[in-house]
Amino acid sequence: MLKFGKLPVQISLGLRYWADTSENGPEGFGGRFQLTFIFSKLYSCKMLMKYPRILLLLFLLLMPAAGRTEDANTAKPPPSKKEIQQAEAPIPPNNLVDFLSYITDLSKRFVEFKNQIDESNISPGFHNDLSEISDQTQLLSREVSAISANAEINYTHLEIIKTQVYELGYQVEKVKNPVLKIIENLSRSNREWKKRREALERWSKIEDGGVTSFVKENVAMHQKNIGVALELISEKMKRALAAQKKSSDLEIQIHFLILDIEKITKQFIKKSVEKKGSIFSFEFYSTIDKDLLVTIWKNAVVAAGDQKQLLADQFKIIFALCLVTFILSLFIQYSKKWVKASDIWYFFAGRPVAAAFFLCLVCLHLAAFFNESVDQLYKGWTATGRLIFLFSVLRLSRVLFEESWKKAFFSMTIISVILIEFFWLLNLPQGIFYIYTFFATFLILLFFVFQGRKLSRQKKSFAELLCLPLAVIILSTNLVLVILGFQNFAFYFFYSLLGILTLSCIFGLLVLAAKSIMELLLLAIPLMVTRRNSSIIVKHLTPVIILFFSYVVFILALKFLGIYPTKKAAMEGLESFNLAAGSWVISPGKLFSAGVLIYCVFLFSKTIQGLLLQEVLPRYNTARGAQFSIVRLVNYAILSFGFFLVLHMLGFDLESLSLFGGALGIGIGFGLQAIITNVASGLILLFEQPIKVGDMVQVNNQYGEVKKVGLRATVVETLDSAEIVIPNSDLVIGQVTNWTLGERQTRVKVPVGVAYGTDTAKALKILMDCADECPMVLSDPKPQALLLSFGESSLNFELRVWIPEFNDRRTVLSELNQQIEEGFRLAGIEIPFPKRDVYLHNVPNE
Incomplete structure (x- = not known):
């Protein structure tokens, strides 16, 4: 049972849907909804006119249907494949004028083709790039073979090689893409010129007297031009296919190299869980001899030579980086004057060199993170660059923590990572790493044991009390694994744990640095609104900063843990996790972008609102x-x-939303009438402004101040600080008294009575003197003192005054009452109270 106003109507809705969108639907509504209304009782036209909402709803429902019927009747069946091919092929003209136009256009196209065919040449750098990539592939192949032949597999070195191999694959793909585009363009041109040759052949078969010889001569000439074009295309295609084959062969080599690396990785994982000699056994230390020291010295010399060669190869980049770091450090030190000691930037300004290296290396890495050309220019993080970056993190990490034990623990963590990176730079034997793992784990374990005893006497949070025993258990387990002979697994577990903790520390520094730089920039902007609200702006932008750096650090963690070989592979892997609902597919990247966009839209809206209200x-x-x-x-x-922008980002077709117009009309007609009425009333209040924020209104004998005029309802705060939520339709349709619509001033009436026999002129003068003495009473309009009536026991006067602010009326009334009472008392004027005399007649003696 559906109700339109007071009219109950039983409606049977028959919904039928045809998947076929042809014009052969039973009612001409192919592919659309058909709504059949069957009224249980026939109402007269007079009855329908009495309820116009029924007519409006039927009009909204039937109007799209009528339009669709007309479209369905005039629709044509889709063309066949043969018709499409004929439409794409050039159609020969029907007369000599058309033929002349056609061959003129053909000549122009031939000239343009000859000018543009040079663009299909393979770039000179293509073969050089492939040759360089091939040389690097051969070098990495030899390194992989050396690692495979070595009994002790250096997994970290293997992961570095794996990353380099994947990057070579991306480089080949980048070099190959222009060649593929050339092949595609040549194939398309080949098809087009063959179609033009077929069109000319059809012209040559036409016989029309003298015109035939002219046509055939031109056809033969243009056939020759088309042959030249096809020969050029064939020549260019051969070169492009040869280049494509060369790049494909290199891709195959890289693929086989990746398979070899995966095979070695599986062997390492198998060996990592195998038990070896204990760190306390003679077998473990049997390899430490004079030859080992000689090997360490040779590796150190080779590492120094590699760094020297790296300095020579990238001297310009390294020099530019050092110069920028020096200038930035001077600026950071000078900026200490602009901030207070309580600001975050004050800490960074006190360590200018470390802060400058940290910011420069972060900016360079972020540029390489999102731009492959910068990544190729920098060629990834070098060992020296990583060490400098870690030293800057060690110097700045103390700002993240207040407790001394946390500062000490993270300092030990970063120092441990620095030492491991230094050992890898020197290419030390695996045994040195195992010994270092034992002693580093033992020292950190002792630190947590002694620190736990101190913290047990103090009041700490549950998380801190839980982390300490958990850390002791993890470190003890790792120490036992080293002692039992599982050194490989223990070392890489220990290094992974240290790396994750270091990444978390870097994440905290990135967020703090971004917030402090943003505060510094906002203070430098010559706008009072940004300076005054800098902390609020930074607070609202902090979630965006956290989300951005969370994404970056998460990608780096996936690469660091070996889940993905490169950053690009990690990003592509995250994008591959798609959520499908029918034909609609959404990826985590889209959800992340949509969430950031929603937050940015709200943030932008708040910023614009504040700018409009304050400036x-x-x-x-x-x-x-x-x-x-x-x-x-x-x-x-x-x-x-922003709503429509988010829908577009998530893949919704905005045009398809019009299909829901009928259903939306039904929803509005049946269930959303009150809401739509309130929304329309809210728009009326916003445009006409009969009620504004700050107005004093009276609704249903309730006085209050308007605090918010929303789209659906208005919030009014009463004098008792109670908030009343009033639907906007009640304010538009109902009667509302707005005491401050035109202006804030209002009139206050002070009634007072005096005893009979009082000098009325004297009483009026006292009332006027009281009005003049009150500082909150306006002199214009002038106050009035009136004798209004003769009461049962008093002469009734009334003092009328005007005040500038409606909210002060009760305060003014109280002050005037006090002044009048004091004035009458000093003048000897009595303010009577009601009296009633009762006479008793014929009262019985009982």
Whole structure:
């Protein structure tokens, strides 16, 4: 049973849907909804006119259907494949004029083709790039063979080689893509010129007297041009295919190299869980002899030579980086004057060299993170670059923690990672790493044991008390694994744990540095609104900063743990996790982008609102209520635009939303009438402004101040600080008293009575003197003192005064009452109280 107003109507809705969108639907509504309304009782036209909402709803439902019927009747069946091919092929002209136009256009196209065919040449750098990639592939192949032949597999070195191999694969793909595009363009041109040759052949078969010889001569000439074009295309295609084959062969080599690396990785994983000699056994230390020291010295010399060669190869980049770091450190040290000691940037400004290296290396790495050309220019993080970066993190990490034991623990963690990186730089034997793992684990374990005893006497949070025993258990287990002979597994577990902790420390520094730099920039902007609200702006931007750096650090963690070989592979892997719902597919990247966009839209809306309220609108002396109305409309406009932008980002077809128009009309007609009415009333309140924020209104004998005019309801705060939520339709349709619509001043009436026999002129003068003495009473309009009536026991006077602010009326009334009472008392005027005499007649003696 559905109700339209007071009219109950039983409606049977028959919904039928045809998947076939042809014009052969039973009612001409192919592929659409058909709504059949069967009224249980026939109503007369007079009855329908009495309830116009029924007519409006039927009109909304039937109007799209009528349009669809007309479209269905005029629709044509889709063309066949043969018709499409014929439409794409050039159609020969039907007369000599058309033929002349056709061959003229053909000549122009031939000239353009000869000018553009040079663009299909393989770039000179293609073969050089492939040759360089091939040389690097051969070098990495030899290194992989050496690792495979070595009994002690250096897994970290293997992961570095794996990353380099994957990067070579990406380089080949980048070099190959232009060649593929050339092949595609040549194939398309080949098809087009063959179609033109077929069209000319059809012309040559036409016989029309003298015209035939002219046509055949031109056809033969242009056939020759087409042959030249096809020969050029064939020649270019051979070169392009040869280049493509060369790049494909290199891709196959890289693929086999990746398979070899995966095979070695599986062997390492198998060996890592195998038991070896204990670190306390003679077998373990039997390899440490004079030859080992000689090997370490040779490796150190080779590492120094590699770094020297790296310095020579990338001297310009390293020199530019050092110069920028030096200039930035001077600026950071000078910026210490601009901030207070309580600001975060003050800590960074006190360590200018470390902060400059940290910021420069982070910016360089972020540029390489999102731009492959920068990554190729820098060629990834070098060992020296990683060490410098870790030293800067060690210097700055103390700002993240307040407790001394946390500062000490993370300092030990970063120092441990620095030593491991230094050992890898020197290419030390695996046994040195195992010994270092034992002693480092033992020292950190002792630190946690002694620190746990101290913290047990103090009041700490549950998380801190839980982390300490958990850390002791993990470190003890790792120590036992080293002692039992599982050194490989223990070392890489220990290094992975240290790396994750270091990445978390880097993440914290990135967030703090970004926030402090943003505060510094906002203070430098010559706008009072940004300086005054810098902390609020940074607070609202902090979630975006955290999300951005969380994504970056998460990608780096996936690469560091070996889950993905490169950053690009990690990003592509995250994108491959798709959520499918029918034909709609969404990826985590889209969800992440949509979430960031939603937050940015709300943040942008708040920023614009604050800018309008604090800077723009006050300059034009706009009324306070009008300011809120303008800001509210701007907010709705921005949010609406952001809503459709998010839908487009998530893959929704905005045109398909029109299909839901009928269903939306039904929803509005049946269930959303009150909401739509309130929304429309809210728009009326915003545009006409009969009620504005700050107005004093009276609704249903309730006085209050308007605090918020929303799209659906208005919030009014009463004098008792109670908030009343009033639907906007009640304010538009109902009767509302707005005491401050035009202006804030109002009139206060003070009634008072005096005893009969009082000098009325004297009483009026006292009332006027009281009004003049009150500082909150306006002199214009002038106060009035009136004798209004003769009461049962008093002469009734009334003092009428005007005040500038409606909210002060009760305060003024209280002050005037006190002054009048004191004035009458000093003048000897009595304010009588009601008296009633009772006479008793014929009272019985009982």
